[in-house]
Amino acid sequence: xxxxxxxxxxxxxxxxxxxxxxxxxxxxxxxxxxxxxxxxxxxxxxxxxxxxxxxxxxxxxxxxxxxxxxxxxxxxxxxxxxxxxxxxxxxxxxxxxxxxxxxxxxxxxxxxxxxxxxxxxxxxxxxxxxxxxxxxxxxxxxxxxxxxxxxxxxxxxxxxxxxxxxxxxxxxxxxxxxxxxxxxxxxxxxxxxxxxxxxxxxxxxxxxxxxxxxxxxxxxxxxxxxxxxxxxxxxxxxxxxxxxxxxxxxxxxxxxxxxxxxxxxxxxxxxxxxxxxxxxxxxxxxxxxxxxxxxxxxxxxxxxxxxxxxxxxxxxxxxxxxxxxxxxxxxxxxxxxxxxxxxxxxxxxxxxxxxxxxxxxxxxxxxxxxxxxxxxxxxxxxxxxxxxxxxxxxxxxxxxxxxx
Ligand code: PMP
Numbered sequence: 001x002x003x004x005x006x007x008x009x010x011x012x013x014x015x016x017x018x019x020x021x022x023x024x025x026x027x028x029x030x031x032x033x034x035x036x037x038x039x040x041x042x043x044x045x046x047x048x049x050x051x052x053x054x055x056x057x058x059x060x061x062x063x064x065x066x067x068x069x070x071x072x073x074x075x076x077x078x079x080x081x082x083x084x085x086x087x088x089x090x091x092x093x094x095x096x097x098x099x100x101x102x103x104x105x106x107x108x109x110x111x112x113x114x115x116x117x118x119x120x121x122x123x124x125x126x127x128x129x130x131x132x133x134x135x136x137x138x139x140x141x142x143x144x145x146x147x148x149x150x151x152x153x154x155x156x157x158x159x160x161x162x163x164x165x166x167x168x169x170x171x172x173x174x175x176x177x178x179x180x181x182x183x184x185x186x187x188x189x190x191x192x193x194x195x196x197x198x199x200x201x202x203x204x205x206x207x208x209x210x211x212x213x214x215x216x217x218x219x220x221x222x223x224x225x226x227x228x229x230x231x232x233x234x235x236x237x238x239x240x241x242x243x244x245x246x247x248x249x250x251x252x253x254x255x256x257x258x259x260x261x262x263x264x265x266x267x268x269x270x271x272x273x274x275x276x277x278x279x280x281x282x283x284x285x286x287x288x289x290x291x292x293x294x295x296x297x298x299x300x301x302x303x304x305x306x307x308x309x310x311x312x313x314x315x316x317x318x319x320x321x322x323x324x325x326x327x328x329x330x331x332x333x334x335x336x337x338x339x340x341x342x343x344x345x346x347x348x349x350x351x352x353x354x355x356x357x358x359x360x361x362x363x364x365x366x367x368x369x370x371x372x373x374x375x376x377x378x379x380x381x382x383x384x385x386x387x388x389x390x391x392x393x394x395x396x397x398x399x400x401x402x403x404x
Contacts, residue, residue, distance in 0.1 A: 015122070018141045024134065024362055031360055037392035039379040040360040042184060042335055048306060049248050050299050053289055061284030069284050075272045077104025077255075078283040084290050085241070085255045093216065094230035095239060097257045103267055106278045108214055108242040108254035112139035114274065115175070115210055115238060115256070118266045120145045125173040127165055127207065129157050131338075131367035131376070133184045136177055136212070148173065149369030154329060155191030156180060159198060166205040176207050180228050182215035182334025185367045185378040189225050189332060199231045208236035214254075215334040217246045217300050220308035222332035235260040243286055245335070246300055253278060253286040307335070313386035314379065317393035322400070328379075335382040338364070340375055341400070347377040353399035359392045 024040065031038035061069050076082065082099040089095040089102075105111040112135065120126065122144035128136065130149025140147060148169060151161040157178060166173070178198070180190035190198065202209045211228050219225075229239045242254035258264040271277070290296055314337065318328055325342040341347060347363040354361065364376030384392060 015142060015144050018144060019138050020134070020141065020366070024366065027360055027362060030355070033358075036358045036360060037384055037388050037395070038360045039381070039384070039389075039392060040362050041383060042380055043383050044245055044249065044303075044335075045306060045382055048303060050289070050295075053295060053299070054248065054251075054285060057288035058281070058285040060288040061281060064288075065284060069281050071280065073277045073280040073283075075268050075277045077102065077278060078280060078287060081253075081283050081287040081290075082255075084287060085257075088290075089227075089239070089241070089257060093213070093227035093239070093241075095227055095257065097239075097259065101258055101264065103256045103258060103264065103271065104278050104283055105240075105254045105256050105271070106275055107244060107249070107252045108212060108240040108256075109135050109139070110252075110271075110274070110278075111240045111254055111256040112136050112210075112212070113142070114267050114270050116140050116143045116145065117270045118263065119174050119208075125169055125171055127162070127169075127173045127176045128369055129178060129183065130369050131185055131364060131373075132177070132369055133179060133212065134366050137367075137369065140175075140177070145174070147369045152183075152186065152188065154188055155194060156183065156188055157190060157194070157198060159194055159201065162198065162201050166201060166207065172205065173207050175210055176202050177210045177212065178228065179212045179215075181213055181225050182218060182331055182336075184215070184334070185336055185362070185364070186338035187329050187331025187334050187336045188338075189222075190228065192223075192225060195226075195228055195231055199228060199233075202236070203232075203234055206236070208238065210238045210240065212240045214240075214242040214245050216241075218304060218307060218335070219333035220304055220311055229257075235263075238263075243290075246296075246303060247286065247289065251282040251286055253282055304333075307382050309386055310381045310384070310389060311337070313389045314381040314393065317390045320390075321394050321397035323397070335380055337379050337381060339377050339379055340373075341377070343375055345375040347374060349403055350377070350396075350400055353403055354396050357395040357399050359395045359399065361396070 027040045082102040085102045086099040116139050120143040124145045126140050126145045129152050150165045239257040328339045329337045351363050362378040365372035
């Protein structure tokens with residue numbers, strides 16, 4: 001049989017059709033235009049990247065390891081980096097894992113993909129916070145999982161909603177995906193009083209947890225939150241970390257801590273199929289940077305200082321410019337806050353009006369599983385400086401007033 005003239009020669013797999021396109025990527029294309037104030041992306045402030053230190057670390061990697069830095073490497077990752085990660089997880093997150101239980105991944109996004117690939121058959125259930133990180137929705141959807149959103153509030157996922165979801169799920173969910181510290185998109189954290197209950201629920205119903213923690217180091221106020229995994233007693237627990245938000249996302253160095261040896265082996269096989277290994281040069285550069293604790297601490301302190309000011313500028317600007325009836329979260333860390341317009345409003349209308357005034361944000365509908373709450377939106381506060389933040393929020397409020 002001959003192919004139809006003009007038809008695509010590709011007969012696509014159905015699973016790739018179920019992935020929601022990222023509205024964010026589309027919106028980011030508009031941020032490059034001059035005069036635009038963007039609250040849309042999740043970009044760290046580029047002017048704060050430790051360029052000199054990364055240059056020195058890369059030179060050290062090449063000087064110390066020579067050709068090995070450019071050679072193929074182990075799928076599991078560069079040994080000294082895995083050792084550093086295991087020690088760091090113990091010191092900063094209260095997690096006890098050995099270097100042998102750490103898989104270096106090409107950004108935590110790859111960790112989400114690999115876990116989904118190993119775990120999920122079509123139709124399997126995954127419980128997620130609602131709203132949820134869009135990249136996780138995409139990764140799980142790519143394996144044709146069914147996502148069940150669990151209600152959240154200022155204290156993160158709600159235990160009684162999680163119990164109800166576990167009890168009423170048509171089958172045992174394969175995974176519970178959580179971002180307990182400074183969530184994307186809302187900026188909220190799991191309240192310490194809820195932590196033990198969430199872990200106990202996952203264990204009672206036999207549902208493994210994937211804890212995603214790219215923002216844990218970016219804390220500007222409030223008490224430190226321990227990682228949820230520090231409370232987990234079983235092997236059914238996975239922890240994802242990343243250098244993206246506190247060092248540089250372009251390195252693509254993240255990690256997945258896995259206590260279950262059989263699951264770890266499967267992850268290694270699927271990672272081999274995906275990319276053989278995370279680039280050896282960036283792993284080594286990251287290691288040579290990270291092995292100086294004083295430099296890391298000093299850099300994180302600068303990030304927190306700058307981002308705290310930007311967060312405060314955005315909170316003050318929202319209070320100053322937005323009318324009553326709008327509500328927003330007050331995150332203790334991370335890169336985002338979440339805004340609720342009055343019920344009945346549509347953030348897409350505001351997006352259209354704000355775009356004409358050269359202000360961008362991400363309408364909330366991309367982050368919802370199931371029925372979206374259309375009056376919600378995500379604002380990033382790390383990218384623009386305080387003056388631009390105030391001006392951007394002023395324009396946002398004026399766009400909103402124009403719609404009324
Ligand atoms: N998880 C969450 C919650 C994120 O917000 C992001 C990045 N925006 C990622 C994972 C992926 O980050 P990376 O792959 O750069 O580590």
